[in-house]
Amino acid sequence: MELPSELRYTKDHEWVSIEGNHxxxxxxxxxxxxxxxxxxVQLPTLDGxxxxxxxxxxxxxxxxxxxxxxxxxxxxxxxxxxxxxxPELLNTSPYERGWICVLEMxxxxxxxxxxxxxxxLGLIS
Numbered sequence: 001m002e003l004p005s006e007l008r009y010t011k012d013h014e015w016v017s018i019e020g021n022h023x024x025x026x027x028x029x030x031x032x033x034x035x036x037x038x039x040x041v042q043l044p045t046l047d048g049x050x051x052x053x054x055x056x057x058x059x060x061x062x063x064x065x066x067x068x069x070x071x072x073x074x075x076x077x078x079x080x081x082x083x084x085x086x087p088e089l090l091n092t093s094p095y096e097r098g099w100i101c102v103l104e105m106x107x108x109x110x111x112x113x114x115x116x117x118x119x120x121l122g123l124i125s
Contacts (some may be wrong), residue, residue: 002029003006003121004095011123012069015095021108023072026099027059027090030124038090041083044068044076044101052110057100059090059096072110102122 008016013031017024024093032038040060050056050070057068079101083089105111117122 001033002095003117005117007095007117008071008111009117009120009123010069010071010114013124014068014071016071016111016114017099018108018111020112021103021105023074023103023111024099025068025071025101025103026094027068028120029094031066031092032094032098033122034065035059037061038087041087041090041100043079043081043083046076048055049077049106050074050076050103058085059087068100071114072103073107074102077104078102095102096111 009028013028015026015028038059042058044056045063050073052070052073054070055067056070059066059068080099
């Protein structure tokens with residue numbers, strides 16, 4: 001299982017890459033493996049505002065439908081439209097091509113509450 005140390009994580013299995021006040025969001029390798037083959041992604045609304053912990057996207061796999069939760073509060077400034085035609089990128093490239101969206105954080109300090117790779121590993125072990 002891949003778990004990049006430079007990323008931050010949530011207890012709901014999202015990963016977050018912080019760059020300034022922008023947060024790129026996706027699902028972890030652990031999550032995609034648990035979900036199985038992903039067949040559909042409902043992306044968040046571009047320019048929509050989200051609260052931390054709010055469901056803002058959805059992933060459908062051959063096993064189930066799962067909500068994706070905003071890891072930090074903010075506004076959706078970019079979505080990965082490649083997932084519309086290729087939802088399997090969440091399985092094959094969860095940390096590179098399979099990202100879901102980019103948030104402009106309204107409260108960058110909230111990123112400090114996210115888990116480190118070691119803390120996340122402790123959660124899933």
